[in-house]
Amino acid sequence: MRKSTSILFLIALLAARVPGSVAQTASGSASSSSVVLSPSAQADLIRLGGQMMLAGKAYEYDRELADEIGPRLTGSANYVKATDWAVAEFKRLGLSNIHKEGWKIPATWEPExxxxxxxxxxxxxxxxxxxxxxxxxxxxxxxxxxxxxxxxxxxxxxxxxxxxxxxxxxxxxxxxxxxxxxxxxxxxxxxxxxxxxxxxxxxxxxxxxxxxxxxxxxxxxxxxxxxxxxxxxxxxxxxxxxxxxxxxxxxxxxxxxTNRIRRNVTVNNVVAEIPGTDGTGDYVLIGGHLDSWHPGTGAQDNGTGAATVVAVAQAVMASGLKPKRTMRFVLFGGEEEGTIGSIRYVQQHAAELSHCAGVFVTDTGAEAPKGWYAFGRADESAALKTIQPMLDSLGAGGVSNNGEFTFETDESAFLVKGVPAFVLWTPVDKYFLIHHKPSDTFDKVNQRDLNLGAATVGVTAYAFADSTGELPHLTAAQVIDQLKSVNAYTEYQDLLAHKVM
Ligand SMILES: [Zn+2]
Missing domain, CATH: 3.50.30.30 (Glucose Oxidase; domain 1)
Known part of the structure; x- marks a missing residue:
């Protein structure tokens, strides 16, 4: 997450797709607008969940990011190292279409x-x-x-x-x-x-x-x-x-x-894919931000989220699974400066956003997951019911419609374009004691809890990738209703007034 406020703290509607309503549940249109899984797809999910719980790599990936690379301020030398690290690991895992996508930031900043x-x-x-x-x-x-x-x-x-x-x-x-x-x-x-x-x-x-x-x-x-x-x-x-x-x-x-400031710097997001077998160009996006603040090592903000993204890719490859839709893995930069990397990503990918069947973001640390933030979309809650028994076994069968964090991380650029967007829901009591502080370090990360969160992301994203059904994209008017339902519309108007999204 980008700002602490306790003290704290973005119309791609497809003609071919039936617009949903925020209040609508998936009942009555279960075959087209929910997660529908064949018995073999269910078996694949069980294999993937087992892989992630028993041989998951999120903990080791987080250790490498936090301890070996260190703080990853957007555009800094360490941030560039982290993007190289991600590219090298995606290559080692055998992913496709691995590349960096650049955008400009007015200034990079580091304490000297x-x-x-x-x-x-x-x-x-x-x-x-x-x-x-x-x-x-x-x-x-x-x-x-x-x-x-x-x-x-x-x-x-x-x-x-x-x-x-x-x-x-x-x-x-x-x-x-x-x-x-x-x-x-x-x-x-x-x-x-x-x-x-x-x-x-x-x-x-x-x-x-x-x-x-x-x-x-x-x-x-x-x-x-x-x-x-x-x-x-x-x-x-x-x-x-x-x-x-x-x-x-x-x-x-x-x-x-004295702060070290460089002007007009290119910052890269990192993108890699596991190609879908259906050839439609449809994809799910598993994302999280790679940048961090500098006093600590960003082990939980957002080392755990970035590690989760790569760990899901690792587990799908290690399980030999072939999803119907492409699984696209994206590590964003600039989140801490205003979710810039994901906003630029959505702008750069506007023409193909209609193919996105769901966005799954992790950014609240490594406490044991409770489920997903659905930001008021009843159809998202309903879709999750298909895999609820599996998520329940991870302790993560819940759905929160708390809108407090709607614009706090990288799902928001997609959400406001009507794309089904989810953020992993974890407790944040301990997280808010350490995030953006010197104490955000790897020793606070619990391997089992991190595996539970990563498995929740992996199983859910794979279910959406392999489902025969899909959720609709919302119209602009429906997005406004959605934001109003979670008390986030005023904040959206503020962002629009400042030409942020
Ligand atoms: Zn964060």
Missing amino acids: TLATARMIAPHEQRLHLESEGWSPSTPEGGVRGNVYYLSELKVASVQAQASRIQGSIVLVDGEAIDSAISDGFGKLFDALDAIGKAGAKGLILGIGTTNNAPSFVGVTAFDGSLFNLPTGNLGREDTLLLKRLLARGAVEVEFSF
Whole structure:
């Protein structure tokens, strides 16, 4: 997932296909719009599930990504290594049509120095601060100035206080950021942009969960462009201290960091296929993002998801299975900067999106799976019933229609085009303690739980690949109804208004 918000946090309708309705269940049209499996296909699923549980490779793949390649910031040298790793493994497994698909990002970003920060007045004290993602470097010698606390993160509030913001280091706390996010990330980014335009010297986002882990809201724009102001993330305790002191008088701080920034860089998604036997060009897509944040090694965000994608390919090949529809495996970049890789993928593949029978994305870590997010599509829930006994045996027979995470990962670009889209549903209690933090490392990954999740993805995606039935693609109007049903339409409007999708 790309943003943490507890503090946190895209019409290819086929004439030949019958549009479904969000409220419709598959009953009454079971033979055309659900998963229908022959006895031999069911036996194949059992073979695949056994392969993945008893000899699955997700754990080893995640170890290689997290421990041997390390943090994989979009477009960084490590990210390129990870794309080479995936290409080499897909080749070794014997997949087809293995290639990279490039798209441009305005800037890549990596910390070059450790950030330093201190309070100067009313007394001297070290502060726990890290650079925000895609922040420019501070000027030589750092940024130094009086702190101005901004309690509300809206463009109008910023403009009304512009004379006091000018020349200050603006402090915004987690509560103000959460409140702004509830109106959509676009409105948050507009307000942050206005702070820079008002002439602030620097910006401090008080979003760290603790001083021990100043965490990352991520980025301050949708498209991977650099922010307009040196911006640091400050630990929780330090943020509260600054607010208490500001209530009594002036507070002066300074911070300094250098970030390595390269402009207009090509970033690659990695694509590989197991060709379908039916020759129609229809496919299912098994995807997840390969990029990560840098404080940890991205073992769970999203090493487990990327490892799952390759592990499903490995297990299908090792089982000797031949699906009817093509199984396409895609590792996306740029997810953490606004699901850029999957948005570009959907744009680049618009002409053949109509052939996509389902998208299956993993991005919530390695806790034991509960099932799938279906984002309000009753026909998706109904289709899963065909394989529910198998998913139940993995503990993953559930369906969630919680729309909170609709635009948080790479299924969203497909979902808004009406493609049947699923995200693996796992608990996130432990995940949100570590993601985007130094503690997102391989030691937290449980092999059995990861195998359960990978097997859930493998069995479900293979069932959709081998089914004689298929789910419809929704019309644009039906997508809007779907998004409204899961309370995600406001966020979609925000994204459209900012030309993100
Ligand atoms: Zn993620």
